[in-house]
Amino acid sequence: MSRVRMVAWTGWLAAAFLACIGIAAAGDPATGGWHGHGPGMDSMFGGFGPGGIKRMGDQLGLSSEQRQSIKGIMDAARPQMQTLHESMRTNAEKLRSVQPDDPNYATVVQQVSQAAGELASRMVTEGSQLRTQVYNVLNKEQKQKLPQVQAQMQEQARERFQRHRSQPAAPSTDSSPST
Numbered sequence: 001m002s003r004v005r006m007v008a009w010t011g012w013l014a015a016a017f018l019a020c021i022g023i024a025a026a027g028d029p030a031t032g033g034w035h036g037h038g039p040g041m042d043s044m045f046g047g048f049g050p051g052g053i054k055r056m057g058d059q060l061g062l063s064s065e066q067r068q069s070i071k072g073i074m075d076a077a078r079p080q081m082q083t084l085h086e087s088m089r090t091n092a093e094k095l096r097s098v099q100p101d102d103p104n105y106a107t108v109v110q111q112v113s114q115a116a117g118e119l120a121s122r123m124v125t126e127g128s129q130l131r132t133q134v135y136n137v138l139n140k141e142q143k144q145k146l147p148q149v150q151a152q153m154q155e156q157a158r159e160r161f162q163r164h165r166s167q168p169a170a171p172s173t174d175s176s177p178s179t
Contacts, residue, residue: 056153074130
């Protein structure tokens with residue numbers, strides 16, 4: 001497998017691990033839950049969108065004590081996750097800042113590729129630790145129900161993506177003739 005594919009696969013795996021901890025953000029907005037606690041937090045935890053994470057907690061029947069405990073776990077993890085996110089953004093900007101005809105292009109690509117692999121590894125490790133902490137808050141019944149709820153929400157997300165993908169593109173505003 002090529003290095004680029006390996007990095008992409010590792011990144012996807014990291015995202016999948018983080019998606020699995022979607023219940024971790026099952027805060028209640030009325031009581032200061034996880035929503036609104038930083039940029040992109042819903043997408044970090046599975047991309048279920050606004051309200052999706054709360055629905056997951058609702059479907060699992062989390063108690064207010066469980067929600068509060070999970071909120072504490074997530075609040076403690078937020079700085080690490082934000083640091084990882086910022087590092088990923090910096091890498092992307094570094095790669096975009098150099099063009100293929102630049103003599104340093106290959107070096108930059110290699111540096112960004114290596115850094116991306118290390119970041120993905122950290123995401124998997126830290127995400128799995130976070131997932132374990134959240135999972136330990138669940139009772140036996142909730143743990144048994146979790147795979148079903150996750151699968152259902154992933155299927156709904158896939159359906160939304162397919163609907164979005166099948167919508168026709170907006171007309172181009174370019175008035176130049178195409179040949």
